[in-house]
Amino acid sequence: MRWPLLTLVLVAAVTPTWAADDLTASRSLRVLYVGDAESTRARAFGRFLENHFRLAAIAERDGFDPKRAADADVVLLDWPQDGTDIFRTLKPPLGARADWSKPTVLLGSAGLRTAVAWSVHGGFG
Amino acid sequence: MLRDHEIFRSPLAVDRSRLITKPWPPAWGSARNSKSIEVLPLIDKEAEGNRPGWCTYAESMSDSPEVEIFCGGVNDKAATAAAIWRQGNLLHFGFEPGPDEMNESGRSLLIDSIVYIARFTDDRPIAWTPSGMGDHRASTRARIERHLTIEDEDHWTMLFQLFVPATLNGANVHSFPAFRAWYREFGAYLHPAPEGRLDVDKESHAMQLPPGRLEFFSKAIAALATQGEESARARRVLARYAPDGPGSMSEPRDWRDWLDANRDYLFFSESGGYRWYVDPLAKARKIPTAKLRGPARASRR
Numbered sequence: 001m002r003w004p005l006l007t008l009v010l011v012a013a014v015t016p017t018w019a020a021d022d023l024t025a026s027r028s029l030r031v032l033y034v035g036d037a038e039s040t041r042a043r044a045f046g047r048f049l050e051n052h053f054r055l056a057a058i059a060e061r062d063g064f065d066p067k068r069a070a071d072a073d074v075v076l077l078d079w080p081q082d083g084t085d086i087f088r089t090l091k092p093p094l095g096a097r098a099d100w101s102k103p104t105v106l107l108g109s110a111g112l113r114t115a116v117a118w119s120v121h122g123g124f125g
Numbered sequence: 126m127l128r129d130h131e132i133f134r135s136p137l138a139v140d141r142s143r144l145i146t147k148p149w150p151p152a153w154g155s156a157r158n159s160k161s162i163e164v165l166p167l168i169d170k171e172a173e174g175n176r177p178g179w180c181t182y183a184e185s186m187s188d189s190p191e192v193e194i195f196c197g198g199v200n201d202k203a204a205t206a207a208a209i210w211r212q213g214n215l216l217h218f219g220f221e222p223g224p225d226e227m228n229e230s231g232r233s234l235l236i237d238s239i240v241y242i243a244r245f246t247d248d249r250p251i252a253w254t255p256s257g258m259g260d261h262r263a264s265t266r267a268r269i270e271r272h273l274t275i276e277d278e279d280h281w282t283m284l285f286q287l288f289v290p291a292t293l294n295g296a297n298v299h300s301f302p303a304f305r306a307w308y309r310e311f312g313a314y315l316h317p318a319p320e321g322r323l324d325v326d327k328e329s330h331a332m333q334l335p336p337g338r339l340e341f342f343s344k345a346i347a348a349l350a351t352q353g354e355e356s357a358r359a360r361r362v363l364a365r366y367a368p369d370g371p372g373s374m375s376e377p378r379d380w381r382d383w384l385d386a387n388r389d390y391l392f393f394s395e396s397g398g399y400r401w402y403v404d405p406l407a408k409a410r411k412i413p414t415a416k417l418r419g420p421a422r423a424s425r426r
Binding site: 022023025026029031041044045047048052053073074076080097100101102103104105106107108109111112114115116118119120121122123124125 | 135136137178179180181182185186189192202206212213214215216217218219220221223224225232235236238239240242243244245246249250252253254255256262396
């Protein structure tokens, strides 16, 4: 994917609205970001998540202990392609597929890399 | 495609008034009805060095009850490739830019995605689907049929490579018409072979039991109750296509009991290895898997 756009088929006339109760509820969500913790990108995610949720932590992806996600409601995994062969045996940052139960957002190529590591959908695109 | 889905409405409504028009991407092949597409930019300025995101071919996911697709995106692959979609408790947000690089639409969409997936605490990915690239996973019928829509040399080569060469060569299948005739007879009996190719399951074909249809079970169980080779063959195909069943040494009664307990929760997955799976969430909730789709699979409102 190059320029990140959405392709729309339905052009429904939807009036923008704010679901106030939903916003209040969402702010109570504890979110854990797992990525290159010292990067500018991680800090940007940290600021963003703090503004909209309860930021549990920014955690380093390398050597991440899945137990650290125990107190999180949602985990964001940031695991970009880095030029290495992603089809070599990978140690997935979130541990074994069977042991992972957290609602998770896979950012960008984290979807591909997790799909390859866990044999879930997303490894063909 | 940006579907009319609750993920785009809560807690922040995606502002569809910000659509722009872009040319139909050349990588998508010929446009059927339009030379342009309507898109919602998630960044305001394309910059050099933007890291590529990831889109997934949607056709390989259509047989998974725990998958829902929300939208596509401009990409170098296909019009139908998914950009934001969910499988179980995993939400794929295929766009790569961080929040500092996104515009309000992009940030709103990311917030909506986080809030939406938070509701899926019990759903999980079900089928085991090795990557269609590195591990050479056997292709789905949808991909086969996609190649049949464009009868040129490139697509013939791609189509032929999906199969064990000896199978098509042995049947003297060397052209699209020959393949179509062959596919009409054997297409319902495909099974994964080594190296991610497809072959014909001679046993299920001999029994005239298409494994992907639910009636496969009652007929195979009936054959299991017979004697000799027919019974042995039924035992093998049952174990092959329902490895989560009572097992290859089980009696017909055991298979009937298993079928009765799981009938409403069974689904056949080609991408998951051309076999049957039990939908554990549907079974736990006692809701037929065919009726437990999309937001209904959430555990929280």
